Each structure stands twice: as C-alpha cells, then as structure tokens.
Amino acid sequence: MSQQRHPLFVPLIFVGGLIFGFGLGFSHMARPEVVLNFLQFEDFGLLFVMGGAAVVTGIAFALVPRLFDRAPLTGDTYGRRLKSFDRNVLIGGAIFGVGWGLSGICPGAAYASLGVGNVTILWALAGMFVGAYLQGYWRSQRATSRTTPTGAD
Template sequence: MSSAERSPLFLPAIYVGGLVFGLGLAISGMARPEVVLDFLQFQDFGLLFVMGGAAVVTGITFFVATTFLGRAPITGDEYKRRVKSFDRNVVIGGSIFGVGWGLSGICPGAAYASLGIGNYPILWAIAGMFLGAYAQGYWRSARSADATEQEADHATSQD
C-alpha cells in the first residue's frame, strides 16, 4: 500500500502516539537526565520498571496484532519480520549510541520530551544527535559513491 492509499488517520495516529510517548516519559520522570544517570549508576531502578512495562505492553500488542490481524489497521501494511544482520555497523552504532546516552543521560526520544518539560540545556545533546546523524549520512554517502566509482572503474578495465 503506497502512502497515497494510507488511511487519513495515519498522520494523526503518529502525532497522538508521539504525544502519548512524550507524556509517558514526562510523567515517569524519564525525560529528566538526572533520573537516567541515577539508573546508569545503579542508584535508582525506576527506569527498569518503566522499560519493562513498555516491553510487556509492546510484546502483548505485537502478539495480538500479528495473530489476529492480517494487516496493520491504519497503514494496511502486512505484518512481517524485518531482520537486520548483526554486523560491524550495528556494534559501532550501538556503542556510539550507548556512549552518547551515558554522557548526556538521555536517549533521543526522551530528549525531545525533555524539551517539553523545560529542560532547554538538552538542546546541546539534540544538536550533537543531529551532528552525528549528519556525519554518518555524509560518511555513508561518500562511501557509497566511492564503491560505485570503483565498480565503474572495474567494469571499464574488464572491457
């Protein structure tokens, strides 16, 4: 199903989902970096319960949806598993994400929710996320262009 065929409820559902997620982070205190840093220093395990509760709700939802529904209700997309290979990029990206999370005390979703509760210094962390994403995109594009150029050179040398 293309984006033109999606339900008119698709974008409102995304916005409502983001709002509920942000409110949940704010109410649980997870939008405050000091709470996350306390968790990472083994001083407050509240985050463990928040994440565990979210995992249980998500697991039940995915089980029910994939068992009883053939397609996603709003998008009409088929439920299917998307498997990502476990490679060097996953390890490096996960490590960078973890270090950033530990240094700033906040992950990307919670950083935006943190803005909503008035934590404006978090803009530095958000700027770092954007800079990192831009650098990764630039690096990947340059690497892809180099690979394409090498393939073209190899093809012409074969002729």
C-alpha cells in the first residue's frame, strides 16, 4: 500500500534546503578555511552554529510529536529510529572525521560551498561519491561472499 504524500512535500523540502544552504553560506560554514580554523581551535564560530542547530532540533523533536500525532506532510507516525552503536558506526565515523578534517568541509556544507563560488570543492564532492560507491561495492561483495556456497556444501 503506497501512501500519498502531501502536494507541498517536495516544495517544502526544497525550501528547507534553501534555508539550510543560505544559513551555511551566511555563517561562513561553507568555507573550508573557517571549518579548518575550528578544527585547529582557532575559531569557535562553528560551535555556536552547530549548538544553535542542536537547540532548534531538540525543541522540534521534543514538541512536535506532542502537538501532532502524525507528521503533517507524510502522515507517518512519529517514532524513534535507533541504530545500534557497533563497529561499523565507530569505523565509519572515524573515516568521516578524517575526511572532514582533510577537506575542511562536510557533505552538506560542500554543496553550499559551491553556491559561494568554491568550485575546487568539486574535488572533495567527487571523492565523497567515489568513497560512497567503493563502500557500497565492498559491502555488496561481502554480502555475496557470505551467501555463496562453498565446495563442501
């Protein structure tokens, strides 16, 4: 049974992306040098931007399920989707952190960085896509090797 989405779902997602991108550009978080200065403990502006976002998100996650029984645009019920903290989460987070530190930009800000004229960020975006593809290929190869019967079967 497919659920019908509200007609404003896609336009509001687009508007949310515009607001997110504008906020990253306005706060200078789409500039790798600002992020690298934060990682080198020279500029703590990113801490305030992330803290402000965490406060708004925390309030929304606490209040919206109490005010509405279903999501307004999708009609889905609110629920927590928990992912177990395992080895893959730890290793993936470490790899992500190293990539963030080397490039000075995270994926969301990388796209916003294009909007402020940083075309050299295309190298980092290409690296993200290649890395994601390689991880997907590696995972599919592991899944295939686990399901392939051995000669003793």
